[in-house]
Amino acid sequence: MVPGARRSFADVVAVDPAKSTITIKGPTGNVTTLNVQNPDQFKVVKQGDQIEVTYTQALALSLEPTSPAAAKK
Numbered sequence: 001m002v003p004g005a006r007r008s009f010a011d012v013v014a015v016d017p018a019k020s021t022i023t024i025k026g027p028t029g030n031v032t033t034l035n036v037q038n039p040d041q042f043k044v045v046k047q048g049d050q051i052e053v054t055y056t057q058a059l060a061l062s063l064e065p066t067s068p069a070a071a072k073k
Helices: 039-043 068-072
Strands: 006-016 021-025 031-035 050-055
Touching: none
Parallel strands: none
Antiparallel strands: 006 021, 006 050, 021 031
16 A cells, blocks of 8 residues: 555445446545546446445645735734
């Protein structure tokens, strides 16, 4: 597994082979629609299944100095 990756279980709530997407609902109730790269997955996953997912999250920050006058306010 990739360092920093997390694993969880999700319920499959929709499968759309025509759009190459699958919609899952995570353990906290969050619903996410994902693009499916391998169309063979539609042969084994169906609505109502529970799947194990591995995911990572990223965060991007940008820091910029302020002028001395703005820092005094």
